[in-house]
Structures are given as structure tokens and as C-alpha cells.
Amino acid sequence: MTLKTPGTPVSKIVRTPVSTPGGSRAKEEKIVVTVRLRPLNKREQLAKDQVAWDCINDYTVVYKPPAQERAAQPMSFTFDKVFGPASVTEAVYEEVKNVALSALTGINATVFAYGQTSSGKTYTMRGITERAVNDIYNHILNSPERDFTIKISGLEIYNENVRDLLNSESGRSLKLLDDPEKGTMVEKLVEETVKDDKHLRHLISICEAQRQVGETALNDNSSRSHQIIRLTIQSTLRENTDCVKSFVATLNFVDLAGSERASQTHADGTRLKEGCHINLSLMTLTTVIRKLSVGKRSGHIPYRNSKLTRILQHSLGGNARTAIICTLSPALSHMEQSRNTLLFATRAKEVTNSAQVNMVVSDKQLVKHLQKEVARLEAVLRTPDPSNEKDWKIQQMEMEIEELKRQRDLAQTQVDELRRKLQDDPKVSNPVESPHLPVKKCLSFTGALSSFKPEPGCENVRRSALRQSLRQSSTAPFTLMHEIRKLEHLQEQLGEEANRALEVLQKEVACHRLGNQDAAETIAKLQAEIREMRSVRSTTPKEVEVGCMVSVNKSVSANLKEEITRLHSQGSTIANLEQQLENVQRSIDKLVMSLPNNFQHSPNEASPKHKKEHRRKKLLPLSSSNAANRQNFLRSPCSPLSITQQVLEPDVENKAPENDDIISIDMPESEKETPTKSEEAGDVSSKENTPVYRRSSSVNVKKMQKMFQNAAEENVRSIRAYVTELKERVAKLQYQKQLLVCQVLELEANEANGHNIDNEEYPCEQEEPQGDPADQIYMEVELRRLTWLQQQLAEHGNASPAPHAGDEHATISLSSREFLAKRLTSRLSLEEREVLYMKWDVPLDGKQKRMQFICKLWTDPHDPNHVQESAEIVAKLVGFRTGGNMSKEMFELNFVLPSDKRPCHTDDSETNAARKRQGMG
Numbered sequence: 001m002t003l004k005t006p007g008t009p010v011s012k013i014v015r016t017p018v019s020t021p022g023g024s025r026a027k028e029e030k031i032v033v034t035v036r037l038r039p040l041n042k043r044e045q046l047a048k049d050q051v052a053w054d055c056i057n058d059y060t061v062v063y064k065p066p067a068q069e070r071a072a073q074p075m076s077f078t079f080d081k082v083f084g085p086a087s088v089t090e091a092v093y094e095e096v097k098n099v100a101l102s103a104l105t106g107i108n109a110t111v112f113a114y115g116q117t118s119s120g121k122t123y124t125m126r127g128i129t130e131r132a133v134n135d136i137y138n139h140i141l142n143s144p145e146r147d148f149t150i151k152i153s154g155l156e157i158y159n160e161n162v163r164d165l166l167n168s169e170s171g172r173s174l175k176l177l178d179d180p181e182k183g184t185m186v187e188k189l190v191e192e193t194v195k196d197d198k199h200l201r202h203l204i205s206i207c208e209a210q211r212q213v214g215e216t217a218l219n220d221n222s223s224r225s226h227q228i229i230r231l232t233i234q235s236t237l238r239e240n241t242d243c244v245k246s247f248v249a250t251l252n253f254v255d256l257a258g259s260e261r262a263s264q265t266h267a268d269g270t271r272l273k274e275g276c277h278i279n280l281s282l283m284t285l286t287t288v289i290r291k292l293s294v295g296k297r298s299g300h301i302p303y304r305n306s307k308l309t310r311i312l313q314h315s316l317g318g319n320a321r322t323a324i325i326c327t328l329s330p331a332l333s334h335m336e337q338s339r340n341t342l343l344f345a346t347r348a349k350e351v352t353n354s355a356q357v358n359m360v361v362s363d364k365q366l367v368k369h370l371q372k373e374v375a376r377l378e379a380v381l382r383t384p385d386p387s388n389e390k391d392w393k394i395q396q397m398e399m400e401i402e403e404l405k406r407q408r409d410l411a412q413t414q415v416d417e418l419r420r421k422l423q424d425d426p427k428v429s430n431p432v433e434s435p436h437l438p439v440k441k442c443l444s445f446t447g448a449l450s451s452f453k454p455e456p457g458c459e460n461v462r463r464s465a466l467r468q469s470l471r472q473s474s475t476a477p478f479t480l481m482h483e484i485r486k487l488e489h490l491q492e493q494l495g496e497e498a499n500r501a502l503e504v505l506q507k508e509v510a511c512h513r514l515g516n517q518d519a520a521e522t523i524a525k526l527q528a529e530i531r532e533m534r535s536v537r538s539t540t541p542k543e544v545e546v547g548c549m550v551s552v553n554k555s556v557s558a559n560l561k562e563e564i565t566r567l568h569s570q571g572s573t574i575a576n577l578e579q580q581l582e583n584v585q586r587s588i589d590k591l592v593m594s595l596p597n598n599f600q601h602s603p604n605e606a607s608p609k610h611k612k613e614h615r616r617k618k619l620l621p622l623s624s625s626n627a628a629n630r631q632n633f634l635r636s637p638c639s640p641l642s643i644t645q646q647v648l649e650p651d652v653e654n655k656a657p658e659n660d661d662i663i664s665i666d667m668p669e670s671e672k673e674t675p676t677k678s679e680e681a682g683d684v685s686s687k688e689n690t691p692v693y694r695r696s697s698s699v700n701v702k703k704m705q706k707m708f709q710n711a712a713e714e715n716v717r718s719i720r721a722y723v724t725e726l727k728e729r730v731a732k733l734q735y736q737k738q739l740l741v742c743q744v745l746e747l748e749a750n751e752a753n754g755h756n757i758d759n760e761e762y763p764c765e766q767e768e769p770q771g772d773p774a775d776q777i778y779m780e781v782e783l784r785r786l787t788w789l790q791q792q793l794a795e796h797g798n799a800s801p802a803p804h805a806g807d808e809h810a811t812i813s814l815s816s817r818e819f820l821a822k823r824l825t826s827r828l829s830l831e832e833r834e835v836l837y838m839k840w841d842v843p844l845d846g847k848q849k850r851m852q853f854i855c856k857l858w859t860d861p862h863d864p865n866h867v868q869e870s871a872e873i874v875a876k877l878v879g880f881r882t883g884g885n886m887s888k889e890m891f892e893l894n895f896v897l898p899s900d901k902r903p904c905h906t907d908d909s910e911t912n913a914a915r916k917r918q919g920m921g
């Protein structure tokens with residue numbers, strides 16, 4: 001086979017979806033199905049065939065059964081268009097025109113006629129093709145901007161052989177090839193490039209001329225083959241040379257051979273064979289259409305069962321727009337054939353095609369385009385585009401590098417500056433030696449320095465470590481100074497709390513002093529009265545003694561009354577003193593509770609009260625900035641910090657911080673919580689367990705807390721001892737008060753008797769003007785006791801100077817014996833008195849036996865038994881106490897108030913210590 005026209009260069013077809021309102025998808029379009037009824041031909045008219053079909057409108061064709069076939073059911077078929085017998089081909093063409101002309105815009109199109117033999121297929125298709133050609137060239141004429149190329153090929157399928165109608169001389173059957181892009185190709189099919197419309201028509205005429213035609217009973221010029229005239233239309237814009245794409249599409253004009261019945265055609269031999277192939281291929285086409293009508297995915301589509309369906313595959317449900325013109329004979333005699341055609345047409349209506357715009361890129365155009373693209377990219381490479389993403393990233397990284405370098409230089413500068421300051425400033429370089437930064441003595445540096453344990457005297461090593469840490473972290477100096485400031489602030493808070501605690505304790509001590517001073521003054525007055533009585537006793541002549549005794553007794557009585565009043569008021573003072581002592585005890589208890597040992601339970605177990613007390617624990621008065629107040633506190637009698645000061649200062653100043661004892665304490669006040677025991681023990685390795693504490697600085701707190709604890713405990717012991725002593729003094733003052741009351745009662749009794757003392761009962765007084773030795777002993781005991789009290793109060797309570805107790809010759813009023821004599825009757829029963837009288841050799845029948853008995857007391861100071869018995873009798877008479885050791889207690893001045901049943905807070909050791917301090921035990 002010879003190619004009559006050179007083919008276009010090998011091109012690459014690019015298919016794009018047909019533009020649709022919903023987007024650029026492949027256009028789904030059903031096959032356009034029209035029906036054309038031809039008029040009855042002469043043969044049919046001669047046969048007086050009846051018209052069985054009628055187009056009742058443009059869309060419906062109806063079967064009209066003849067009168068003799070009333071039982072037949074009327075049939076109605078509706079299509080896109082139906083054309084009656086009077087219709088012209090022009091009208092039919094107009095219906096399929098859009099489909100045919102789609103090839104001008106790159107969309108494949110197929111128009112073919114289907115119907116029984118002699119139904120008018122060839123008649124219709126010739127008119128359609130002719131008009132299509134006219135319109136194509138009219139379109140070309142109306143599209144000067146585009147350069148169109150039309151090629152034509154023609155073939156027929158005769159007896160299932162493909163023949164080239166433009167190369168009919170070869171007489172050979174062409175093979176079908178399957179091309180991935182173009183579909184089924186006819187090998188070596190001549191494709192003529194059309195020069196113009198005439199040329200095209202000429203070529204088409206050649207094809208028609210080369211088609212197999214035969215005479216049958218139904219058609220004198222019956223087409224015995226399927227004819228396919230294919231136009232390939234390619235168009236390219238003329239002016240835009242950069243446009244490398246061209247529309248390319250094929251337009252098929254298919255004139256099928258008509259189905260026929262041998263009984264009607266009376267075919268035999270060759271015609272019968274032709275009719276069989278025709279019917280067989282048409283049957284395949286019908287099957288394909290039927291299958292396509294129920295859906296493309298309904299299963300296998302038997303395109304390959306016939307060469308007709310293979311060649312028309314794209315037109316049947318594929319990339320093409322298709323229009324089918326079904327031709328009918330209206331004759332009743334062909335009713336069955338017409339009905340089958342209509343059924344085929346009905347199925348064809350349901351077949352959907354997916355037409356796409358086909359564009360082709362020629363190699364020549366593609367090469368030009370690629371050359372231009374290469375040139376553009378080379379230009380881009382020569383001139384980097386700032387908007388390029390990679391270049392932008394590189395530039396950004398370079399900027400980041402510059403910024404990091406700048407930060408590094410800045411940090412280095414700061415480190416150098418700090419290093420220089422460390423070298424130049426001795427206060428900074430050696431914080432331990434700085435007198436203005438005492439807090440720094442306790443610092444233990446975090447970070448790299450936290451693991452550094454400086455040795456005493458190794459300041460160079462410590463300084464070197466500090467510098468090394470600064471090199472490692474430019475932020476270390478700032479952190480250090482920040483921690484120092486926070487620690488200083490904490491110390492100030494501790495100092496303020498210490499001041500408040502000192503003020504409370506000083507007030508307590510002042511109250512104690514006041515109470516002691518009042519008691520001392522009372523004692524001093526009593527001693528003055530004793531001395532006065534001694535003086536009167538020793539210097540007044542006997543003859544005036546009695547007269548003066550009255551006035552003296554009155555004076556003493558008045559004074560003692562005054563003293564009784566004072567002591568009554570003193571009673572309230574003593575009560576106040578005891579209350580104050582209780583306050584002191586509570587303060588001590590609070591201090592004890594504030595000790596760290598009481599707060600080593602976990603934070604989870606700490607009650608709010610405990611937390612509050614724990615916070616107080618951190619405010620013990622140990623601030624170095626509180627030195628003045630501390631000194632005042634140390635001068636107080638209690639001196640709670642007298643030991644603390646000795647312990648604290650050397651530890652703080654001379655001992656370097658130990659890492660083992662490091663604990664963070666620089667938390668804000670609002671964040672302070674009770675630490676765990678491990679934290680207080682210096683377990684700083686697990687930061688997870690210290691949620692509240694912020695580990696920004698560390699201090700030798702453990703050691704400080706230990707000192708706090710020792711000092712506080714010592715203070716507690718001192719204050720307890722002091723309170724015990726004060727209580728003893730109160731008890732002694734109570735005794736003094738009671739004794740004075742007895743004396744006052746005695747004087748009052750004497751005064752009530754008008755000094756008519758039965759001289760017979762007091763012969764001793766007149767017989768011993770210089771004083772009875774028993775009086776001396778008694779008064780000596782009293783003087784000794786009061787002197788001791790005065791000394792004790794003066795020593796511990798800043799009491800006013802007491803009168804000297806060195807007057808050994810002071811006397812005591814005889815009213816004491818008179819008082820005792822009267823008490824004999826009230827304190828002792830008659831039997832007891834008689835026993836004593838008999839024991840002490842007092843005549844039972846004497847009138848002055850009571851005074852005689854009293855005068856026998858204290859008469860032999862060298863006889864211990866006598867002295868003891870005298871003391872016991874006196875104690876019993878004054879109602880002080882009854883008991884076996886009364887004389888001892890009185891003699892040793894270890895008095896215990898009879899009514900004081902309260903448990904004493906002092907133990908035996910403390911009592912013994914008090915006796916030792918009294919010098920009596």
C-alpha cells in the first residue's frame with residue numbers, strides 16, 4: 001500500500017477534558033439518536049405496501065397497525081429527533097451538525113447511519129457528509145487565525161475484510177493495529193491530505209466509487225460493505241508561534257450495510273455470504289450498543305468481535321461524540337426490520353460517550369519549546385532569584401549565624417568584664433574577707449561551683465574555680481549577685497523577726513524585774529523595822545521601856561499594818577509575777593516548738609499551724625545585722641542568747657560551706673513551705689522532690705540551724721531555771737507575808753489589852769533587859785532569812801540596795817513571845833500543853849506557865865535537840881506547818897507555803913541547786 005499523502009510528524013496527543021460548567025472533566029454525552037423515515041419507494045408503492053410508521057412529532061415515531069392487524073399493539077418510540085418521509089437531509093444534518101463539527105475543535109466525532117437495506121442510509125449519509133464538508137470548509141474559511149490540516153482516509157469492511165477505499169487497487173485486506181494513544185489503527189491505510197473542499201469531495205467520491213455495491217431484490221445499488229470515511233482535522237493558531245499545541249480530531253462518516261433477510265433479498269451465493277457478514281457484524285454492533293446502554297461497567301464489551309466495532313470503538317462509548325441516524329422504511333412489509341432498528345436506536349440512546357479535546361504536540365514544536373525552556377532556566381541559574389526558597393533559607397541561616405556570633409561576642413565581653421572586676425575588686429574576688437558582705441561567708445555557689453569544696457586558706461584555688469565557672473557560663477556572675485541580694489533580703493527578714501522576739505522577751509524580763517523590785521523593797525522595809533526594834537531594845541532604859549514599849553508597839557503596829565496592806569497589794573503583784581512567769585513559760589514553749597527538730601515531718605503532714613510555726617523557725621534572732629538588739633538581749637537576766645553568740649559567730653565566720661550541708665533557703669516568703677527531712681539534711685541531688693524550693697542559691701543552713709537549735713535549747717534551760725527561782729522567791733514572799741500577819745495580830749492583841757500584860761507571865765523580859773539568848777537566836781534566824789531574800793532579789797532582780805544584815809545585836813520585839821504564848825492555847829490542846837509543860841519543867845499550877853514555857857525556847861543554842869524542838873514548837877504555834885522536818889526547813893530557810901499545793905516545776909536536782917546557791921544546804 002502506498003501512502004498517498006505524507007503523514008504528519010510523529011506527534012504526541014494530549015487529551016484534555018472538554019470544558020464543562022462543572023469543571024474540566026471529560027464531557028459525558030449520550031449518543032445523539034435520530035430516526036428518519038423515508039417515503040415509500042416505487043417498489044413499495046407498486047406492491048401497495050402500507051405505511052406502518054408515523055412520526056407524530058419531532059421526537060416520536062409510532063407504529064400504526066393496519067386495519068387487518070387490529071390485535072397488534074401500537075408501538076411508540078421517542079428519540080432526539082425523528083424525521084418523517086417528507087424531511088430533507090438538510091434537516092437531518094442540522095441535527096447532527098454539532099457532533100460532526102466537533103472535530104474542528106479537537107473532539108472526535110462519528111456520524112453513522114443504521115437501518116435495514118434500502119432504508120435510505122446511503123442516501124442520508126451522502127447528504128450529511130456533503131454538508132459536513134461544506135461546513136468544515138466554511139469553518140476553515142471563517143477561522144483564518146488557525147491553520148487547518150485535513151486528511152482523509154476511506155475503508156470498507158467487506159466480508160469482514162478491511163479495504164482501503166483510497167487505495168482500492170491493492171485489493172488487500174488491511175490489518176488492524178492497536179495503538180495506545182490512537183486506539184485501533186488500520187495498518188497502511190492511505191490517508192490523503194486534503195487540499196481543499198473540492199479535493200475532499202473528490203476523494204470522498206473516490207471512496208464511494210471503490211465501495212462494493214450489488215444489486216438485490218430490495219435495492220438496485222445495495223451497499224454490500226460498511227464504509228468509513230475518516231477525516232482527520234488538525235488546527236493550529238497561525239500567529240502564535242509559541243503555541244505548540246494543536247487540536248486534532250477525527251470525523252467518521254459511517255455508512256453501514258443494511259441488515260437484510262435473505263427471504264426478502266432473495267440473496268444467494270455471494271450476496272448471501274455478504275448478507276451473512278453484514279448481519280453478523282451488525283449483530284456485534286447491536287450487542288456492543290446494548291451492553292453500553294446498560295453501563296460501561298456492565299462487563300465485557302465485545303468490540304473485538306467484529307472489525308466494525310473495533311474500528312468504531314472510540315465512537316461507541318469512548319472519546320468521541322456520536323450521532324446515529326436510524327433509517328426506516330415506513331412500509332408495513334418491513335415492519336419487523338424497522339422495529340428492530342428502533343429497538344437498536346432505543347438502546348443506542350442510553351450509550352454515553354466521554355469526549356475529550358485532543359491536542360497534539362509535534363516533535364518539531366516540542367523541540368523548539370524545550371530549547372526555549374532550557375534557555376530560560378540557564379538564565380535563572382546565572383542570576384539567583386531572591387524568591388528562591390533554597391536561597392532564602394541559606395540567607396536566613398547566614399543571618400542566624402551572624403546573630404549567634406554577635407551574642408557569643410557579647411557574652412564573651414561580659415565574661416571578660418566580670419573577670420576583670422573579680423581581679424580588681426578584692427571584695428568581689430574574696431567575699432569572705434569583705435566586712436560589708438557577711439552573708440557571702442555562708443554562700444555556696446550553684447552550678448559548677450556547687451561541686452567545688454574550697455579548703456580553708458585556699459582562696460586562690462577557690463578564686464580559680466570561680467573564674468572557671470564564669471568562663472563556662474556567662475550568666476554565673478549575674479546569678480551569683482542575684483543570689484547574694486536575695487540572701488541579704490532574707491537576712492533582713494530574719495533580723496526583723498529577731499527584733500520582735502527580743503522585744504517580747506525584754507518585756508517579760510522587765511515585768512520580772514518590777515516584781516522582784518517590789519518584793520525587795522518590802523523586805524528592806526521589814527529589815528529596817530527589825531533594826532529599829534533592835535535599837536530600841538538595846539538602848540532604851542528599863543524604866544522607860546514599858547512606857548516606850550507602848551509607843552513603839554503602836555508605831556510598829558502601824559507600820560506593820562501598812563506593810564500588811566502593802567503585802568496584800570503585793571499579793572496581786574505576786575500574782576502578776578506568776579502570770580508573767582507563765583507568759584515567759586509560754587514564750588519558752590514557743591521557742592522550743594520553733595526548733596527545727598519539731599518540724600522535720602513531711603510537708604504533706606504539716607498542718608497550717610505547723611507551717612506557720614515552721615516559718616517562724618526560719619526567723620530566729622540570729623541575724624548578723626541585728627547585732628545591737630542581740631547585745632541588749634544578752635544583757636537581760638535570762639540571757640537566752642548568751643551561749644548562742646559564742647557558738648554562732650565562730651562557726652559562721654571561720655567555716656567554709658560544705659556541700660553536704662547545702663540547702664536552699666532563698667525561696668520567697670510566700671513560697672516557703674515545710675521542707676522534707678531529706679532536704680534539711682542537704683539532699684539536693686533530687687530536684688524533683690523539691691517542688692516548692694527554688695534551688696537558686698545555697699547556704700550552710702544545716703550548721704546554722706544546728707547552732708540555732710543548741711542556742712535555743714540552752715536558752716530554754718536557762719529560762720526554766722530562772723522561772724523556778726522566781727517561783728521559789730514568790731513562795732518565800734508568801735511566807736514572809738504570813739509571818740508579818742502573825743506579828744500584826746500579836747501587836748493588835750497587845751494593844752487591845754492596853755499593855756496590861758500579865759507581868760507574871762513575862763518575868764523574863766524584865767529579868768533580861770539585855771535580851772534573852774532565845775530572842776537572839778530567833779531574831780538571828782529571822783534576820784538571816786530576810787537578808788538572804790534581800791540578797792537574792794538584789795542579785796537577780798536589780799533590787800534596791802538592801803540594808804546590811806551584819807547587825808548581830810539587833811533585837812526583836814518581845815511581842816513574838818507574847819504572840820506565841822497566846823498561840824499555846826489556840827494551837828495546842830490542854831493535853832499537849834501539859835505534856836510540853838512537863839517536858840520543859842514548867843509548873844502545871846503556875847499562872848504564867850505559858851510565858852514560862854515560851855521563855856524556855858531557844859535557851860540553849862548549843863543543844864541541837866533543844867534548838868530543833870524549839871523550832872518545831874514555834875512553827876506549830878505560828879501555824880506554819882506541821883511535820884517532822886519542820887525545824888529543819890525553818891532553820892535552813894527552805895520554806896514551803898502550807899497552802900501551796902501546786903506541783904513544783906523544779907525537780908530535786910534543781911531544788912538542791914537552789915539550796916546550794918542559797919548557801920544553806
Ligand SMILES: Nc1ncnc2c1ncn2[C@@H]1O[C@H](COP(=O)(O)OP(=O)(O)OP(=O)(O)O)[C@@H](O)[C@H]1O
Nearest residue numbers: 038116117118119120121122123219222223257258
Ligand atoms: N429520504 C429519502 N427520500 C427519497 N428517496 C430516498 C430516501 N431515502 C432513500 N431514498 C431512495 O431509496 C433508495 C434506496 O436508498 P439507499 O440506497 O440509500 O438505501 P440503503 O439503505 O443505503 O440501502 P443499502 O443498505 O442496500 O445500501 C434510493 O433510490 C434512494 O434514492
